[in-house]
Amino acid sequence: MAWVSWKQTLASLEKGGIGIGTIHGEEAGLGDTTCKTKGIWNSIVNLIKSQHITDAIPNGSMVLKIGNGYFELTNCLIGDRFQNGEWHWNWIRPPSTSANMSLFLQDLHGITLNNDEDRWVWKPEMDGMYYVIGTRRILDDYMLPTHFRAIRWCKLLPIKINIFLWRLLNDRIPTRVNLAFKGIDINCITCLNCGIGGDARDHIFLHCSMAVSLWRRVRTWVGLVWPDNIDSTDELFTWIDSAFGSRIYSDRFLCVTAATLWWIWRLRNDIVHDLREVKKSDLFDSIRLVAFSWLKSRGKDAPDWKSWLCNPM
Structure with missing residues (x-):
């Protein structure tokens, strides 16, 4: 006889569970996956799409923040092409159509260049860094119940x-x-x-x-x-x-x-x-x-x- 639901058991201590967490529970209601093999990280990768659909982790949570615009293949910076408020290009092969060029300039519009390197930013965190514990907290808050009374887990007790x-x-x-x-x-x-x-x-x-x-x-x-x-x-x-x-x-x-x-x-x-x-x-x-x-x-x-x-x- 089950006295406590599996979802409640997975919830964090602060939410009234015992802190197992969603990423460790295959029955936590995270959605279907197409992965045929088991494993925590494999499950996380396969669950990304379902998290976007349910809005647990919205699309666009991971974005690229432009710094100096370094392009590794040509060993140059995008900022080198911006002089006196205008773009100056030195194409090896020019864009195939003017429409492609217009879309390219639209993507560049509003970008502020600086001396920092380009980097990926995880928007749910204040510092932009990705943490597994932070993602777990997002999933726990979204998917697991919170109606149980929280308990202080005492390390002195078995x-x-x-x-x-x-x-x-x-x-x-x-x-x-x-x-x-x-x-x-x-x-x-x-x-x-x-x-x-x-x-x-x-x-x-x-x-x-x-x-x-x-x-x-x-x-x-x-x-x-x-x-x-x-x-x-x-x-x-x-x-x-x-x-x-x-x-x-x-x-x-x-x-x-x-x-x-x-x-x-x-x-x-x-x-x-x-x-x-x-x-x-x-x-x-x-x-x-x-x-x-x-x-x-x-x-x-x-x-x-x-x-x-x-x-x-």
Whole structure:
């Protein structure tokens, strides 16, 4: 069962995806190609025409900017033929018709010559230089959706935890409520921990009695005052992004938060599948251990274990 569309997965982090990008996704909806072989650059070349048709990259995005008008075959400059405001030609073979000459002069009209070399200019960029990342951004903005919530990809967390948080914030996890919404026949959609609320994202991670008790211990451990108006995981991560002046402490608390959410989810799945591998009594210690291991293996300013147990911040 697909919980996230492929196009949304390809989108950049700022657009709510995980940053794979259009040029790496053959199913991103970039149009048909006539190329029979695979490969990223081969696909890019074959897709140029379709991008012009859809106006994702308009015709004329790459233009030639005339500088000194150097003509390599004759080793001369066009500017050498312009003297005292008039063109003076020394044709080896004159134009076949006056019409061709008129078209040639029309092309030269308005051109300002200088001492720079002729060069190709990529108009979508301010400096006129072509960048693969810039073209990818154009294609992503034009073709990929942007309705997902953007997430800050934390380098201190394993990739699977970052993806878990991304799915969690966008409510793309297989809770019983979500499964029922997708048409799956579910006998009961109530929370298996407390039996009161529904097995939905915000209840599982914030409002279930088990989660409330666990978060209370976490807040006491880190020594932070929890805002009273946090009712959803979206509000929780918005608060984390704005509550800390230092990126170091923000990342540390994000590690603790991610570990807490991860173990709550593992406990919930353990109950659903009757695995009996996770004990509620061990949750808090597991959170402190796994958060410390992430920070120690990926961070540069990790505290020692004793200091971590006393206060991770």
